[in-house]
Amino acid sequence: MQEESYEGIYDNSPFIAWIHNISKNQFKYLNSRIAEIDMGHEMRFIMMIYDNPNISQDGLVNMSGQSKANIAKSLKKLEDEGYIKREVNPKNRRKYMLKTTPKGDDVVPKIRQISKDWEREVGITEDDVELRKRIKEIAINGMNLTEEL
Incomplete structure (x- = not known):
């Protein structure tokens, strides 16, 4: 299969389309590896809560960019x-x-651990420190930009 055939994402696709594709495929991988744990995007939220004890629901909304209704359901x-x-x-x-x-x-x-396994399988390495830092900066900028919307 040619690279261009995957998910309709092409070289001229917006950067965010690539990020969405990465996220979507990571969740597919996670779900296939931990089928006994019935979680979807809740995995992201439980990790945020684990890393930020005492966070509020509003804090999760701001951090994740998800709607209040979606967070409440999760x-x-x-x-x-x-x-x-x-x-x-x-x-x-x-x-x-x-x-x-x-x-x-x-x-x-x-x-x-499963996330680290996925990263290794797709080629994300410890050497990608600058890439991780830059993507984190972009995510934080996006949260700040949309915080009051």
Whole structure:
């Protein structure tokens, strides 16, 4: 198969189309490797909560760029399945702080290892430090640009 036939992405496609393709294929790979864990994009959210204990739902919305409704649905699923818990924020009783449970703490390293396996398989190496840094900068710029929208 020719390179141009994949997903309709061509050299003149927007940069974001390539990023979307990478993300989509990584999730396919993750899901194929951890089929016993019924997660889709929730994997991203559980890792964000694990890395940012006490983050709020609004914090996840800002960090992920997902809608409040999408985040709420994903959090409900993660909570119902025992991966996260919500605690009332003592500084603002109308808001919740999100934390992973022991079950969530157990699954995050597994997801990370599978992600590292995927990166190795597709050719992302430790030498790609500058690439990672630049993509992170672009993501942060995008969050800042759209924060108030």
